[in-house]
Amino acid sequence: MCGDSAAHFFMMTTATHNEAQTIARILAGEKELFHDLIRPYERMVYLTVFAMLKNETEAEDAAQDAFVNAYRYLASFRAESKFSTWLTMIAINQARQKLRRDKKVGFESIEETIEDNDGEFTPAFLTDWREVPLEALERKELREALQKAVTELPDKYRQVFSLRDIQGLSIQETSEALNMNPGLVKIRLRRARIMLQKSLVPFLKNTPPAYRRFGRAQ
Amino acid sequence: MKLDCKHVWGYISDYIDNSVDPAVREDIERHLEHCEICSAILDSTRNILILTADERTFEVPVGFSEKLHRRLEEEIKKDPESGEK
């Protein structure tokens, strides 16, 4: 092995693909490499805890705690799961502890498997969607409406939706991180998506394309 | 198999994820060809997911990364040479 740690340091800043090696080196004493190891996952961990805590300040603290824990327990990471999945699990755990400490019910009902009837999860119709061009997605109000709609999802749906659709995890990774059956992940995801479609469609409908460029007071 | 609209709605999420059986996928596509309602639902759902995945929609707070790395640096510094575990 090359002994020039400064050269190594700079190499490692770009070499996110070789996490196993980086982890081994951190454990062997090159602790500063931890900064680089986690850089690609900052957003992912923050959004994971934000989906559960729904509060920026609390989410920021919980995300920091999660990374500190990941650092402390790095030696217990086993390469059976992806490092990103392991981090997500730590983040979920951190947020759960916070919810429990604050006595918020939160995600305790996560084990239930008998789901409600699908009947209530019906999408909203819109016949003029094609008249709303993709560029409409650039509108700030639409982003804000989406943020609000996601916050208003029931906890169990928001959590799955956040991991899969906001953070871009696969169904498999989502089910691993939540320790949940992939079938249940898919059901919850489907419902979350339909609920969001439903809450955003009226918003799109009520915004005629001609007025898109002008600010409207709600 | 001929699908009605309700069936199609049940499949839209999996269809977007490309996780329906090829046979069902074909049925869905045949339905979408003539059904404006389901096509609009599919398009709107898909666009919402595009917006969702856009990093500008869900952002980390300003200064998050800086604070995080400062905290990690403290942690790394106070860690005894041998490590905790």
Ligand SMILES: [Zn+2]
């Ligand atoms: Zn239809």
